[in-house]
Amino acid sequence: MQRFDPADRQNHRLADGIFADSAYIGPMQTILIIFLIAAMGATVFFLIRGIVQFLKTTEQDLMGDGPNMSGHRQNKAMQGRIAMQAVAVVICVLLLLLMGR
Secondary structure (H helix, E strand, O other): OOOOOHHHHHHHEEEOOEEOOHHHHHHHHHHHHHHHHHHHHHHHHHHHHHHHHHHOOOHHHHHOOOOOHHHHHHHHHHHHHHHHHHHHHHHHHHHHHHHOO
């Protein structure tokens, strides 16, 4: 692997004043890609979980007074999906920062 040359700082700039050693960027990208795949898998899991919970909703749940457990579970699944999507977006931004050096 090519080592970091202080004279060549322009080619290793991640952001203003932040520089990276190229020996660490490759493994970091690999780890972030693994985390990205895990976050996408978790997003799909929560999506399917929410759809299954929606399909289990009965007419009695819809006509009942007040909140029901089915609606609560659907809400939790949607919140989990949104959280995992946010994690995936943050990881994508980090990868783009590393690749744009």
